[in-house]
Amino acid sequence: xxxxxxxxxxxxxxxxxxxxxxxxxxxxxxxxxxxIIITFFLLMxxxxxxxxxxxxxxxDPANSRQAPSAAHWFGTDEFGRDIFTRLLxxxxxxxxxxxxxxxxxATIGILLGMVAGYFGGWLDSIISLxxxxxxxxxxxxxxIALMTALGDGITNVMIAIxxxxxxxxxxxxxxSVLSVRNTTYVESAVSVGASSSTILSRxxxxxxTAPLIVHSSLNFATAVLAEASLAYLSLGNKPPSPSWGSMVxxxxxILQIAPWAAxxxxxxxxxxxLGFNLLGDGLRDALDPRLRxxx
Amino acid sequence: MLKFIIxxxxxxxxxxxxxxxxxxxxxxxxxxxxxxxxxxxxxRSTPEQIENIRRAYGLDQSYVVQYFxxxxxxxxxxxxxxLRTGRPLTQELxxxxxxxxxxxxxxxxxxxxxxxxxGTAAAIKRNSPLDYATTVTSLIGISLPNFxxxxxxxxxxSFKLKWLPNVGWRSFFDDPVLNLKLMIxxxxxxxxxxxxxxxxxxxxxxxxxxxxxxxxxxxxxxLKPSKVVRKHVLPNAGIPVLTVVxxxxxxxxxxxxxxxxxxxxxxVGRYIYEAIQNRxxxxxxxxxxxxxxxxxxxxLIVDILYAFLDPRLRxx
Numbered sequence: 001x002x003x004x005x006x007x008x009x010x011x012x013x014x015x016x017x018x019x020x021x022x023x024x025x026x027x028x029x030x031x032x033x034x035x036i037i038i039t040f041f042l043l044m045x046x047x048x049x050x051x052x053x054x055x056x057x058x059x060d061p062a063n064s065r066q067a068p069s070a071a072h073w074f075g076t077d078e079f080g081r082d083i084f085t086r087l088l089x090x091x092x093x094x095x096x097x098x099x100x101x102x103x104x105x106a107t108i109g110i111l112l113g114m115v116a117g118y119f120g121g122w123l124d125s126i127i128s129l130x131x132x133x134x135x136x137x138x139x140x141x142x143x144i145a146l147m148t149a150l151g152d153g154i155t156n157v158m159i160a161i162x163x164x165x166x167x168x169x170x171x172x173x174x175x176s177v178l179s180v181r182n183t184t185y186v187e188s189a190v191s192v193g194a195s196s197s198t199i200l201s202r203x204x205x206x207x208x209t210a211p212l213i214v215h216s217s218l219n220f221a222t223a224v225l226a227e228a229s230l231a232y233l234s235l236g237n238k239p240p241s242p243s244w245g246s247m248v249x250x251x252x253x254i255l256q257i258a259p260w261a262a263x264x265x266x267x268x269x270x271x272x273x274l275g276f277n278l279l280g281d282g283l284r285d286a287l288d289p290r291l292r293x294x295x
Numbered sequence: 296m297l298k299f300i301i302x303x304x305x306x307x308x309x310x311x312x313x314x315x316x317x318x319x320x321x322x323x324x325x326x327x328x329x330x331x332x333x334x335x336x337x338x339r340s341t342p343e344q345i346e347n348i349r350r351a352y353g354l355d356q357s358y359v360v361q362y363f364x365x366x367x368x369x370x371x372x373x374x375x376x377x378l379r380t381g382r383p384l385t386q387e388l389x390x391x392x393x394x395x396x397x398x399x400x401x402x403x404x405x406x407x408x409x410x411x412x413x414g415t416a417a418a419i420k421r422n423s424p425l426d427y428a429t430t431v432t433s434l435i436g437i438s439l440p441n442f443x444x445x446x447x448x449x450x451x452x453s454f455k456l457k458w459l460p461n462v463g464w465r466s467f468f469d470d471p472v473l474n475l476k477l478m479i480x481x482x483x484x485x486x487x488x489x490x491x492x493x494x495x496x497x498x499x500x501x502x503x504x505x506x507x508x509x510x511x512x513x514x515x516x517x518l519k520p521s522k523v524v525r526k527h528v529l530p531n532a533g534i535p536v537l538t539v540v541x542x543x544x545x546x547x548x549x550x551x552x553x554x555x556x557x558x559x560x561x562x563v564g565r566y567i568y569e570a571i572q573n574r575x576x577x578x579x580x581x582x583x584x585x586x587x588x589x590x591x592x593x594x595l596i597v598d599i600l601y602a603f604l605d606p607r608l609r610x611x
Contacts, residue, residue: 030434133309133310133313136587138587251446255446255450270443274438
């Protein structure tokens with residue numbers, strides 16, 4: 001019917017909203033700090049390996065357990081491998097796993113969450129039950145079991161973490177859908193005979209994006225932690241892979257003699273996760289008007 | 296209220312049924328034959344011997360039969376036997392659950408008390424240096440993986456200061472002092488992330504309560520600020536905090552895998568982890584189901600408590 005005025009109005013609110021939330025975001029120093037940290041590690045992942053002074057798996061027994069120096073900025077590990085170089089390559093693993101697993105979790109979560117929230121009834125009951133079942137598992141154990149069943153490899157790490165994190169996305173999406181399902185504009189779309197897929201994509205989904213963006217940022221942090229934890233247990237990215245978790249784990253065995261081998265990769269994990277948590281928090285405050293004036 | 300409790304209790308049945316089914320399926324997907332793992336290096340066994348073992352453990356039957364037999368046994372309180380040690384799981388859990396329970400309780404105490412105090416203080420003195428310090432501490436706490444926290448704690452307290460041992464376990468009844476010394480670092484590794492989560496949550500719960508009309512009324516009628524906090528803010532902010540404590544602590548029970556591994560504690564998390572590695576089907580299936588049951592029960596109790604403590608829900 002009146003697709004143009006509605007679209008125009010939507011576009012106008014979008015522009016206005018975007019400017020405000022960016023302004024709020026920039027105002028928030030913590031969120032900005034998060035963005036800077038993420039950019040730094042992203043650059044490290046993208047171009048770092050091209051500038052790496054050594055190769056990540058090249059062993060040099062003569063130079064093992066070297067303290068940080070000009071030749072080896074962050075020292076060397078048990079096998080004489082350069083820790084700085086391995087950190088650069090490890091950033092790539094963290095970001096790959098983060099992006100793909102958040103993508104998998106978000107896709108499953110959006111599809112099931114929208115269907116459950118919008119259609120309700122028995123579909124909602126079944127999807128919600130599945131969600132409750134997955135929440136009842138200790139997360140790390142579910143990821144370990146999935147990894148063991150799927151076998152090694154970075155692809156399987158992405159799948160396992162994506163599956164484990166999907167229920168949380170489902171809950172976020174379902175909740176947002178429920179909050180708009182009974183609004184007058186959805187009702188009017190139904191009454192003019194719009195199809196369910198049109199209503200879901202044009203009227204419901206735009207309302208889900210804000211919480212979805214926030215949750216994706218926070219979930220990226222969770223995924224980086226999960227990858228590191230699995231690698232720490234030698235699941236997925238096994239040694240000699242330069243996964244940060246795996247580096248902390250092998251570094252732990254020589255902690256007393258060469259603490260830098262575990263400390264630097266551990267700090268890298270902590271900083272990356274911190275960056276995404278800061279950004280997620282900032283986005284939440286910026287996108288959720290109710291929280292905008294709170295601390 | 297009663298209807299709500301009955302509905303929540305009944306919902307546990309399909310949830311646990313789902314957990315059992317998913318665990319069973321994942322375990323069967325794990326590549327590797329449990330019998331071959333069981334026999335280990337001794338590959339000289341004849342095919343008949345292997346067949347006998349397989350029959351003895353019911354592994355020769357179809358998956359459907361295996362699943363329902365297991366379910367039937369679990370429902371009658373028989374969790375089965377470990378393929379590896381042949382010991383009944385109830386006995387094994389009797390040894391390991393107390394270790395994990397002690398770890399969890401210590402972590403809960405060490406994490407919750409400072410979190411609630413600091414979170415409340417931060418909310419009351421909003422935008423003060425204390426508030427920023429709390430925010431920064433909790434952000435760092437939720438960002439560091441627990442294995443890295445463990446690494447830092449061991450480096451500081453075991454290697455540099457030489458105050459505490461970094462590995463091992465002793466029963467409290469054999470040597471209480473050593474038991475406590477050995478439990479401090481693992482408990483702290485779990486307590487700090489918990490503290491971080493709870494601090495954030497307490498802060499925002501108290502902030503939200505402070506904005507309520509009844510708090511303004513209490514202030515307007517001239518109540519002392521300390522009394523406003525004690526009588527009006529804390530009881531109301533406490534309810535949601537309590538639920539988060541419950542859920543977080545329940546998830547620690549199964550989530551301590553890595554910490555138990557690092558400090559070589561014979562707890563439940565490490566037990567399942569090793570069982571997954573060894574394809575010890577009964578252990579993985581039954582212990583996961585036990586942990587999920589504990590988790591679901593705790594969240595049920597928390598939900599009921601929530602409804603009970605909140606008069607608005609109690610009467611609806």
